[in-house]
Amino acid sequence: xxxxxxxxxxxxxxxxxxxxxxxxxxxxxxxxxxxxxxxxxxxxxxxxxxxxxxxxxxxxxxxxxxxxxxxxxxxxxxxxxxxxxxxxxxxxxxxxxxxxxxxxxxxxxxxxxxxxxxxxxxxxxxxxxxxxxxxxxxxxxxxxxxxxxxxxxxxxxxxxxxxxxxxxxxxxxxxxxxxxxxxxxxxxxxxxxxxxxxxxxxxxxxxxxxxxxxxxxxxxxxxxxxxxxxxxxxxxxxxxxxxxxxxxxxxxxxxxxxxxxxxxxxxxxxxxxxxxxxxxxxxxxxxxxxxxxxxxxxxxxxxxxxxxxxxxxxxxxxxxxxxxxxxxxxxxxxxxxxxxxxxxxxxxxxxxxxxxxxxxxxxxxxxxxxxxxxxxxxxxxxxxxxxxxxxxxxxxxxxxxxxxxxxxxxxxxxxxxxxxxxxxxxxxxxxxxxxxxxxxxxxxxxxxxxxxxxxxxxxxxxxxxxxxxxxxxxxxxxxxxxxxxxxxxxxxxxxxxxxxxxxxxxxxxxxxxxxxxxxxxxxxxxxxxxxxxxxxxxxxxxxxxxxxxxxxxxxxxxxxxxxxxx
Amino acid sequence: xxxxxxxxxxxxxxxxxxxxxxxxxxxxxxxxxxxxxxxxxxxxxxxxxxxxxxxxxxxxxxxxxxxxxxxxxxxxxxxxxxxxxxxxxxxxxxxxxxxxxxxxxxxxxxxxxxxxxxxxxxxxxxxxxxxxxxxxxxxxxxxxxxxxxxxxxxxxxxxxxxxxxxxxxxxxxxxxxxxxxxxxxxxxxxxxxxxxxxxxxxxxxxxxxxxxxxxxxxxxxxxxxxxxxxxxxxxxxxxxxxxxxxxxxxxxxxxxxxxxxxxxxxxxxxxxxxxxxxxxxxxxxxxxxxxxxxxxxxxxxxxxxxx
Numbered sequence: 001x002x003x004x005x006x007x008x009x010x011x012x013x014x015x016x017x018x019x020x021x022x023x024x025x026x027x028x029x030x031x032x033x034x035x036x037x038x039x040x041x042x043x044x045x046x047x048x049x050x051x052x053x054x055x056x057x058x059x060x061x062x063x064x065x066x067x068x069x070x071x072x073x074x075x076x077x078x079x080x081x082x083x084x085x086x087x088x089x090x091x092x093x094x095x096x097x098x099x100x101x102x103x104x105x106x107x108x109x110x111x112x113x114x115x116x117x118x119x120x121x122x123x124x125x126x127x128x129x130x131x132x133x134x135x136x137x138x139x140x141x142x143x144x145x146x147x148x149x150x151x152x153x154x155x156x157x158x159x160x161x162x163x164x165x166x167x168x169x170x171x172x173x174x175x176x177x178x179x180x181x182x183x184x185x186x187x188x189x190x191x192x193x194x195x196x197x198x199x200x201x202x203x204x205x206x207x208x209x210x211x212x213x214x215x216x217x218x219x220x221x222x223x224x225x226x227x228x229x230x231x232x233x234x235x236x237x238x239x240x241x242x243x244x245x246x247x248x249x250x251x252x253x254x255x256x257x258x259x260x261x262x263x264x265x266x267x268x269x270x271x272x273x274x275x276x277x278x279x280x281x282x283x284x285x286x287x288x289x290x291x292x293x294x295x296x297x298x299x300x301x302x303x304x305x306x307x308x309x310x311x312x313x314x315x316x317x318x319x320x321x322x323x324x325x326x327x328x329x330x331x332x333x334x335x336x337x338x339x340x341x342x343x344x345x346x347x348x349x350x351x352x353x354x355x356x357x358x359x360x361x362x363x364x365x366x367x368x369x370x371x372x373x374x375x376x377x378x379x380x381x382x383x384x385x386x387x388x389x390x391x392x393x394x395x396x397x398x399x400x401x402x403x404x405x406x407x408x409x410x411x412x413x414x415x416x417x418x419x420x421x422x423x424x425x426x427x428x429x430x431x432x433x434x435x436x437x438x439x440x441x442x443x444x445x446x447x448x449x450x451x452x453x454x455x456x457x458x459x460x461x462x463x464x465x466x467x468x469x470x471x472x473x474x475x476x477x478x479x480x481x482x483x484x485x486x487x488x489x490x491x492x493x494x495x496x497x498x499x500x501x502x503x504x505x506x507x508x509x510x511x512x513x514x515x516x517x518x519x520x521x522x523x524x525x526x527x528x529x530x531x532x533x534x535x536x537x538x539x540x541x542x543x544x545x546x547x548x549x550x551x552x553x554x555x556x557x558x559x560x561x562x563x564x565x566x
Numbered sequence: 567x568x569x570x571x572x573x574x575x576x577x578x579x580x581x582x583x584x585x586x587x588x589x590x591x592x593x594x595x596x597x598x599x600x601x602x603x604x605x606x607x608x609x610x611x612x613x614x615x616x617x618x619x620x621x622x623x624x625x626x627x628x629x630x631x632x633x634x635x636x637x638x639x640x641x642x643x644x645x646x647x648x649x650x651x652x653x654x655x656x657x658x659x660x661x662x663x664x665x666x667x668x669x670x671x672x673x674x675x676x677x678x679x680x681x682x683x684x685x686x687x688x689x690x691x692x693x694x695x696x697x698x699x700x701x702x703x704x705x706x707x708x709x710x711x712x713x714x715x716x717x718x719x720x721x722x723x724x725x726x727x728x729x730x731x732x733x734x735x736x737x738x739x740x741x742x743x744x745x746x747x748x749x750x751x752x753x754x755x756x757x758x759x760x761x762x763x764x765x766x767x768x769x770x771x772x773x774x775x776x777x778x779x780x781x782x783x784x785x786x787x788x789x790x791x792x793x794x795x796x797x798x799x800x801x802x803x804x805x806x807x808x809x810x811x812x813x814x815x816x817x818x819x820x821x822x823x824x825x826x827x828x829x830x831x832x833x834x835x836x837x838x839x840x841x842x843x844x845x846x847x848x849x850x851x852x853x854x855x856x857x858x859x860x861x862x863x864x865x866x867x868x869x870x871x872x873x
Contacts, residue, residue: 002844003843003844003846003847003848004573004577004847004851005573006843006844007577007841007843007844007847007856008573008576008577008580010841010842010843011577011580011581011839011841012580013841014584014839014840014841015580015583015584015585017685018584018585018586018587018685018840019583019584019585019586019587019612021587021685022585022587022612022685022686023585023587023612025587025610026587026610026611026612026686027612029610030610030611033607033609036607037632040604
């Protein structure tokens with residue numbers, strides 16, 4: 001490739017000639033021109049400066065020409081003097097300036113101290129004002145409290161005074177009332193005394209009359225005994241007998257002659273059947289006169305029926321209300337025959353007057369159902385209840401005077417004597433004999449089953465107890481010994497309150513069974529005398545014997561009462 | 567054509583490091599208008615042969631404008647950049663020719679064989695009396711860049727039907743121009759090497775981009791292939807010149823020109839880049855490694871003077 005080599009050589013030669021020779025020279029030349037131009041610039045600047053300086057110089061020379069009056073030396077001296085004076089002035093001024101700065105420093109320090117004091121004083125002031133405010137507030141609140149308390153004190157004072165006045169008034173009233181009470185009491189006692197005296201006199205008169213009457217009649221009766229009808233005798237004698245009975249029951253337990261002037265018969269058939277009340281019948285009782293029958297049951301009322309002996313009809317006379325629950329037992333008082341006692345399951349016994357049918361007394365105090373209640377005297381009632389107590393109530397004070405704790409439910413009780421000694425039959429198979437003087441049992445008799453009812457004869461020698469073992473027991477009271485037991489195959493004691501009664505002459509015992517039959521036993525030999533059945537359809541709850549012995553009244557659970565007779 | 571790469575790189579590097587010393591002298595009539603007591607000194611610059619005058623016109627302008635200011639601190643210029651034009655031996659210099667081309671064309675023809683005594687190249691700077699008929703006013707730097715790109719695309723159109731330049735990205739074009747401005751050889755040849763590749767399964771360019779300059783005549787540009795397929799031989803520089811001159815003469819004859827071109831190559835000196843390459847050098851190689859940065863072979867034909 002010699003052409004290429006030739007080209008290359010030519011290029012190198014060219015470059016050498018054109019570039020290498022002149023490169024350095026041109027570079028240096030350019031640098032020289034640059035330097036030259038900068039020097040030119042500086043030169044022009046300096047020329048300008050020189051011009052200005054020359055101008056100033058000429059100006060100064062012009063100025064100095066005006067001062068040229070003085071020769072130059074003097075000029076210089078005056079200038080020097082001026083200069084010295086100026087220097088001295090400067091020195092003094094500087095010294096003064098130093099002093100003033102010192103003063104300034106001290107003054108500023110003082111000012112700072114004063115400021116601090118002022119600041120602390122302000123703080124104290126603030127604190128004190130705050131305390132002042134708070135104290136004022138407390139003072140206000142204390143004053144408010146004080147005024148409130150004063151008011152309260154005043155009101156209390158006023159109230160106290162008013163109460164005091166009222167108290168004094170009441171005291172006076174009380175004194176007055178006491179006085180009146182005393183007066184009234186005195187009057188009452190006087191009246192009662194009078195009444196008692198009057199009664200006593202009456203009784204005595206009556207007794208005398210009766211004695212004479214009786215003697216007369218006895219003689220008549222002896223002669224007419226076999227011929228005249230019994231009923232006539234009964235009617236004529238029952239009245240006399242009641243009077244006699246009444247005369248006998250004057251509070252003494254003594255054995256009266258056993259001659260009965262009534263004729264106790266065994267009924268053969270049902271004479272009257274009637275429905276009384278709306279529900280179950282629990283109690284039935286004859287009035288001591290025998291003309292009234294009282295029934296009580298679960299309708300809470302005691303119905304009084306009049307027995308017309310001539311045509312054997314029973315009519316309702318009136319109804320005694322007041323009980324709040326089922327009537328469990330009824331008793332008539334035997335002395336005056338104008339009070340009726342009913343005890344019910346509402347834990348209370350009530351006494352009504354028969355004449356006016358008014359509820360006289362309500363005896364509350366038992367804690368459970370009252371199962372039985374009897375008049376001990378006309379003013380003393382004994383009641384026994386499910387709450388295992390017996391209570392004696394005084395009708396004059398209307399208070400319970402004694403509470404006997406039996407320990408078991410009392411199903412029935414009888415009054416042994418007028419002083420308050422009782423016999424009670426209980427659920428725990430015991431018959432308890434209570435003493436009148438103390439609250440403990442005199443004696444206890446154990447039976448085989450729970451005692452449902454008790455019945456005592458007029459002479460208070462024999463006690464009939466009906467017990468749940470389907471038997472009746474006859475107990476002799478002198479030795480407290482069971483002398484007879486009555487039972488029958490069909491006789492079943494259905495509940496705890498089945499009542500059994502002795503006949504007025506104690507010849508017979510009667511009880512009702514659970515199948516509706518009424519059983520009559522002979523007390524002397526213990527045999528069943530009569531079974532009256534087919535009339536009652538349910539349990540016979542209670543039976544009662546007519547005081548003259550002619551009728552038996554029985555009531556059953558299904559509100560039917562039947563009068564049995566000849 | 568396989569050539570030893572060492573030599574090629576050396577040649578291209580030597581080409582890139584070409585410098586011309588140029589001396590810019592202010593014209594006489596402009597010298598009289600200088601506003602200063604001292605007259606401006608001539609401006610000496612070392613310019614690369616493949617650069618263009620508008621690239622350094624700012625420098626020239628700034629240098630001379632200082633002499634026209636009222637005082638040195640005045641920032642305004644009393645002379646107009648648009649009126650500036652360059653002249654050599656009363657020839658106004660065209661600004662879109664590379665500097666090396668202008669030097670070769672004008673200095674070589676005006677003297678005898680050696681062109682040494684013309685260095686530094688003295689150019690006269692005119693600041694007034696712009697020759698409207700002969701020159702276009704100096705443009706700004708973007709116009710020069712556009713002209714350069716246009717020339718480059720034309721070259722690639724001849725060589726590769728414009729495929730390669732079209733595939734290149736805009737920043738590669740920018741890199742070419744910027745490395746030309748900042749005189750960066752490696753950056754330039756990184757991109758330029760792509761433009762020297764072959765397409766269409768050819769081992770040569772389709773046509774050689776070249777221009778032949780003769781004094782006082784417009785340049786000649788013909789379609790010339792570097793390889794003769796029929797004769798199966800590589801074309802040389804001589805072949806190119808022969809072909810071009812003959813073709814031109816024919817055109818002149820057809821046009822009934824009065825003065826016909828001398829198409830005897832013996833009468834001319836062939837100068838490219840200031841050197842005379844052997845006439846039997848392959849034209850393909852010349853186009854690849856001996857082109858100007860705008861990928862054209864600018865060939866000057868200087869008539870031999872009758873001694």
